[in-house]
Amino acid sequence: MSTAKKEPSEVSTVIDATEVQAAERDGGGPPVVELRDVSKVYPKSEVAAVAEMTLQIQEGEFFSILGSSGSGKTTTLRLIAGFEQPTSGSVLLDGIDATGVPPFRRDVNTVFQNYALFPHMKVEANVGYPLKMEGVSKREIKPRVAQALERVSMTGLENRLPHQLSGGQRQRVALARALIGRPRLLLLDEPLGALDLKLRENMLLVLKHLQREVGITFIYVTHDQGEALAMSDRLAVMNGGVVEQLASPTEIYDRPATSFVAGFIGKTNLLDCKQVSGLRAVASQLELALSEAPEDESFTLSIRPESIVVGEDSRGLANHFEATVGDVLFLGHEREVLADIGGQRLMLRSGSRSLAPGDSIEFGWDPKDAVIVKETGAWQPLQQEG
Amino acid sequence: MAAAAARRLEPLFSLPRRLPGPVKKGLILVPVIVWIICLVLLPNIFLVSYSLWKNELGGISHEWNLNNYSDLFGSDVFMTLLQRTFIIALVSTAVATLIAYPLAYVVITKFGRYKTLAALLIIVPLWVSYLMRVFAWKIILGEKGVLNGFLESVGFIDEPSTAFLYSTTTVILTLTYVAIPYVFLSVYTSLDRIPKHYYEASSDCGASAWRTFRHVIWPLSRPGVAIGFAIGFVLTFGDYVTPQMVGGLEGTMLGSIVLQSFGTADNWPQGAAIGVTIIAAGLLVLALTSLFTRLEAEID
Numbered sequence: 001m002s003t004a005k006k007e008p009s010e011v012s013t014v015i016d017a018t019e020v021q022a023a024e025r026d027g028g029g030p031p032v033v034e035l036r037d038v039s040k041v042y043p044k045s046e047v048a049a050v051a052e053m054t055l056q057i058q059e060g061e062f063f064s065i066l067g068s069s070g071s072g073k074t075t076t077l078r079l080i081a082g083f084e085q086p087t088s089g090s091v092l093l094d095g096i097d098a099t100g101v102p103p104f105r106r107d108v109n110t111v112f113q114n115y116a117l118f119p120h121m122k123v124e125a126n127v128g129y130p131l132k133m134e135g136v137s138k139r140e141i142k143p144r145v146a147q148a149l150e151r152v153s154m155t156g157l158e159n160r161l162p163h164q165l166s167g168g169q170r171q172r173v174a175l176a177r178a179l180i181g182r183p184r185l186l187l188l189d190e191p192l193g194a195l196d197l198k199l200r201e202n203m204l205l206v207l208k209h210l211q212r213e214v215g216i217t218f219i220y221v222t223h224d225q226g227e228a229l230a231m232s233d234r235l236a237v238m239n240g241g242v243v244e245q246l247a248s249p250t251e252i253y254d255r256p257a258t259s260f261v262a263g264f265i266g267k268t269n270l271l272d273c274k275q276v277s278g279l280r281a282v283a284s285q286l287e288l289a290l291s292e293a294p295e296d297e298s299f300t301l302s303i304r305p306e307s308i309v310v311g312e313d314s315r316g317l318a319n320h321f322e323a324t325v326g327d328v329l330f331l332g333h334e335r336e337v338l339a340d341i342g343g344q345r346l347m348l349r350s351g352s353r354s355l356a357p358g359d360s361i362e363f364g365w366d367p368k369d370a371v372i373v374k375e376t377g378a379w380q381p382l383q384q385e386g
Numbered sequence: 387m388a389a390a391a392a393r394r395l396e397p398l399f400s401l402p403r404r405l406p407g408p409v410k411k412g413l414i415l416v417p418v419i420v421w422i423i424c425l426v427l428l429p430n431i432f433l434v435s436y437s438l439w440k441n442e443l444g445g446i447s448h449e450w451n452l453n454n455y456s457d458l459f460g461s462d463v464f465m466t467l468l469q470r471t472f473i474i475a476l477v478s479t480a481v482a483t484l485i486a487y488p489l490a491y492v493v494i495t496k497f498g499r500y501k502t503l504a505a506l507l508i509i510v511p512l513w514v515s516y517l518m519r520v521f522a523w524k525i526i527l528g529e530k531g532v533l534n535g536f537l538e539s540v541g542f543i544d545e546p547s548t549a550f551l552y553s554t555t556t557v558i559l560t561l562t563y564v565a566i567p568y569v570f571l572s573v574y575t576s577l578d579r580i581p582k583h584y585y586e587a588s589s590d591c592g593a594s595a596w597r598t599f600r601h602v603i604w605p606l607s608r609p610g611v612a613i614g615f616a617i618g619f620v621l622t623f624g625d626y627v628t629p630q631m632v633g634g635l636e637g638t639m640l641g642s643i644v645l646q647s648f649g650t651a652d653n654w655p656q657g658a659a660i661g662v663t664i665i666a667a668g669l670l671v672l673a674l675t676s677l678f679t680r681l682e683a684e685i686d
Contacts (some may be wrong), residue, residue, distance in 0.1 A: 081586075081590060082589075083586055083589075102589065103586070103589040104588075104590070104591075104593055104594055108590075109590055109591070110586075110587070112587060116581075116584060116586065116587035117587075118584065118587070118588070118601075118602055120602075120605050120606055129588075129591050129593075129601070130591040130592050132601075133591055133592035133597060134592055178590075181591070181592065
């Protein structure tokens with residue numbers, strides 16, 4: 001137990017060191033948000049929604065928190081916004097301890113999942129509300145509202161009430177309202193969740209463009225891995241109240257740290273392996289070559305379907321197999337092939353149109369493309385998220 | 387085989403499967419129309435008719451005239467009572483609203499999952515007979531009542547005072563108590579409809595709790611307040627039990643003389659005329675409050 005307790009602090013010191021370097025590189029100054037060993041246990045709940053979370057987010061970053069429902073991502077956001085107070089640990093904003101500070105005293109704005117536009121106020125009043133609360137004069141509010149609405153292409157709809165707007169329009173108004181006060185930090189809680197696919201793609205571009213334009217730090221919470229990969233500078237994958245991996249999108253995709261991350265982000269083959277000797281291992285009856293030696297004798301290997309080379313090109317690779325096609329799924333631009341070999345079923349991609357179940361197929365991969373991942377437990381729902 | 391089964395299942399007679407649209411709509415409306423005619427329209431037509439007929443020694447002569455009204459509005463007693471009733475109803479409902487609103491606000495915002503229980507406890511008095519509730523105040527405020535007993539025991543007064551009972555103030559106090567649950571219920575419902583994320587969004591925009599209330603919660607709950615106020619007013623304006631029991635002469639209200647006119651005085655046309663006046667006053671207040679119930683918002 002004592003060793004287990006020690007681990008997080010060691011991890012956090014390691015992160016601290018790298019972050020300090022990063023901060024120095026960016027011209028100094030404390031991180032916009034810092035979570036120090038933050039835990040949140042809801043009343044009447046036995047498990048922590050967020051457990052000993054340590055995190056730093058830098059100025060101007062587009063940071064995503066990715067996780068399925070119940071992973072604690074919304075709770076993390078609510079802790080930063082101030083709607084919830086941590087059970088233990090502290091939340092720092094701009095290097096100042098903000099634990100216990102109410103939301104209205106934080107220089108943080110939120111775009112809510114359901115937008116939460118005030119239904120009795122016209123668009124203009126909704127967007128101008130934060131300025132009004134700040135005590136800005138009416139004469140000054142009007143042009144700034146116009147400017148904010150122009151930025152989200154909503155000019156001309158000032159006099160509509162929220163219920164007279166479409167979902168995408170409400171989304172834009174909510175964005176304008178959250179950005180008008182030029183907060184240090186913008187929190188977005190699954191902002192695109194209620195929109196249809198086309199609109200979502202469009203809003204993704206709007207968001208990305210806006211963030212570059214205003215230069216405000218964004219924290220974006222989503223369960224959609226595509227959104228998170230497309231938008232973020234860095235992202236944290238959460239599971240069961242803890243961060244499984246915190247890295248850049250490419251690193252998360254290419255070098256997943258845990259089996260959960262590997263499975264949650266994109267599709268992957270997870271092989272339960274046993275080390276035979278040095279860089280040799282066996283998964284069921286499949287003999288594999290590795291690029292690095294595993295720490296433990298038994299370990300999990302992740303290999304992305306698109307890293308598997310199919311056909312004659314695979315002949316020179318260190319791992320080369322021949323298998324029977326079990327199933328073929330047509331995906332449009334290519335086919336997903338499920339190949340049975342040595343008691344394993346592997347997922348691969350092929351452009352060939354002639355593959356059918358029962359056919360023989362040859363494939364292989366470079367050991368460098370397979371990643372050893374830490375085995376993490378199956379995902380457990382902790383709490384319902386809105 | 388299938389054809390035989392189908393023939394067997396065919397009913398001997400049936401209404402046309404599809405009635406024409408307007409007929410269908412009409413059929414659905416029948417119960418409502420019957421209800422409105424029998425319980426709303428007819429009684430009121432009778433009431434208004436009576437108020438326009440003439441009283442003749444307890445009998446009624448069906449001569450249409452406005453004398454009942456001109457008599458009433460020419461009478462100092464009636465005018466005094468009308469004014470007093472208006473003031474009593476207005477003040478007690480206003481006070482009830484001032485108490486019920488903060489009560490409902492606190493219950494909604496601070497009681498969490500116990501809010502339904504708290505609301506029930508506040509509404510519980512409604513389950514007790516109206517007479518009992520008013521009588522309770524008689525016990526509290528009477529000469530040998532709880533209040534006198536308490537004040538005597540702490541030495542504040544030497545002998546029981548009769549000042550607490552039988553006054554306009556007593557009536558206002560009791561009617562306030564009577565009106566509170568009704569106003570509370572209406573306000574509670576309207577506050578309960580406001581989702582938590584509006585409070586959060588407002589706070590997020592930099593508004594303190596007070597300003598959130600002032601700019602978001604109050605405007606959204608105002609219709610509920612107006613409706614609660616209207617219910618309270620109509621209830622207290624026509625009341626005759628409370629003034630009779632705790633009001634004394636000083637606390638007499640219009641309702642009391644309606645009772646007298648239909649009862650001891652046996653002057654139905656006059657009673658009907660006062661009744662119509664009470665209804666008119668109620669409608670007036672409803673019309674005024676409806677100005678506040680208009681809300682151009684849809685809470686999602």
